[in-house]
Amino acid sequence: MKKSDTGNFARNNPVGRFISRNAMILSALIVMGIVLSLISSSFFSSANVLSVLRQASTNAILSMSMAMVLIIGCIDLSISSSLALSGALCVIMINNGVPIYLALAVTLVFGAFCGLLNGVMAAFTDIPPFIITLATQQCFRGAAYLLTDGRTIMCYDDTFTKIGAGSFLGIPVPVVIVLIVLVIAAIILSKSKFGRRMYAIGGNKSAAVYSGIKVKKVTVIVYVLTGTLASLAGIVLCSRTYSCQPTAGTGYECDAIAAAVLGGVSFNGGVGTAGGVMLGSLVIAFLNNGLNMLHVHAYWQTIAKGIVILIAVFFDTMKVEKMRGRKV
Numbered sequence: 001m002k003k004s005d006t007g008n009f010a011r012n013n014p015v016g017r018f019i020s021r022n023a024m025i026l027s028a029l030i031v032m033g034i035v036l037s038l039i040s041s042s043f044f045s046s047a048n049v050l051s052v053l054r055q056a057s058t059n060a061i062l063s064m065s066m067a068m069v070l071i072i073g074c075i076d077l078s079i080s081s082s083l084a085l086s087g088a089l090c091v092i093m094i095n096n097g098v099p100i101y102l103a104l105a106v107t108l109v110f111g112a113f114c115g116l117l118n119g120v121m122a123a124f125t126d127i128p129p130f131i132i133t134l135a136t137q138q139c140f141r142g143a144a145y146l147l148t149d150g151r152t153i154m155c156y157d158d159t160f161t162k163i164g165a166g167s168f169l170g171i172p173v174p175v176v177i178v179l180i181v182l183v184i185a186a187i188i189l190s191k192s193k194f195g196r197r198m199y200a201i202g203g204n205k206s207a208a209v210y211s212g213i214k215v216k217k218v219t220v221i222v223y224v225l226t227g228t229l230a231s232l233a234g235i236v237l238c239s240r241t242y243s244c245q246p247t248a249g250t251g252y253e254c255d256a257i258a259a260a261v262l263g264g265v266s267f268n269g270g271v272g273t274a275g276g277v278m279l280g281s282l283v284i285a286f287l288n289n290g291l292n293m294l295h296v297h298a299y300w301q302t303i304a305k306g307i308v309i310l311i312a313v314f315f316d317t318m319k320v321e322k323m324r325g326r327k328v
Helices: 003-012 014-021 023-039 046-071 079-095 100-124 129-148 158-165 173-191 193-203 205-210 215-241 252-262 274-293 298-327
Strands: none
Touching: 014 023, 023 274, 046 079, 046 173, 046 193, 046 215, 046 252, 046 274, 079 100, 079 129, 079 158, 079 215, 079 252, 100 129, 100 215, 158 173, 158 215, 173 193, 173 215, 173 274, 193 205, 193 215, 205 215, 252 274, 252 298, 274 298
């Protein structure tokens, strides 16, 4: 195949565009898989892969929510605390006899409300989103402690636990949920007017305002979506662990940022795809699994993920500078 033919394939074929756009992270994922399979013969076993995917589902959902706010040039550090608070609310309602589907619906609406609080403050005040969500992170976490009285609350409702621990056609239910989230996010980002407005706001907020885009409205809606996804992640996590804990999700926002940026989402806004974010989530998931297989202490794992975030942001900064150089 000629070089020009290869270029045309990458431009005209969706699969080709995906591979071309995510070549670096796909290469990293392949290399990681080869190395880990050499270290442990059980790495590529179906049991281990399905276990990793089940455990990674929470971070994958959070990564998608983080990606959305990063695309519009904002950030949400409260998603991990919103996860804990939403999960606690759901478990407590179920344990007190609230019908399971009503409890799930109320939990998702509550998560949307948490996102609404962040979105309104981000859109209608001059306070940086970083500060707003850092503050609400503390508020939501404190509320989770108050709601649970600082203790773990178990939940053994069969219908609820099947969400996190069950399977559908041999595929873990959390993985099915992630695939549904991926499809919906991909449609929003790549096929809708709303998605194009998100990229426009992240790319150049002032230009977006002059072009007639209702920046404040879009910002609020994105944060509502982010809060809803965080509560969904809380439901999945609590269901998988048969319990809610006020400390649930602590530090998960860092994994979500790492996955999003590794997947091609720019901290400067206006860049990123749903598929890339999912690949970033897989890299973080297999990195965690590999470090566990190597019996690396949890403290060193935290340091390793911090280094990954730093490297990802460095390459993102270099990419932005390169693009600016081309424009000049």
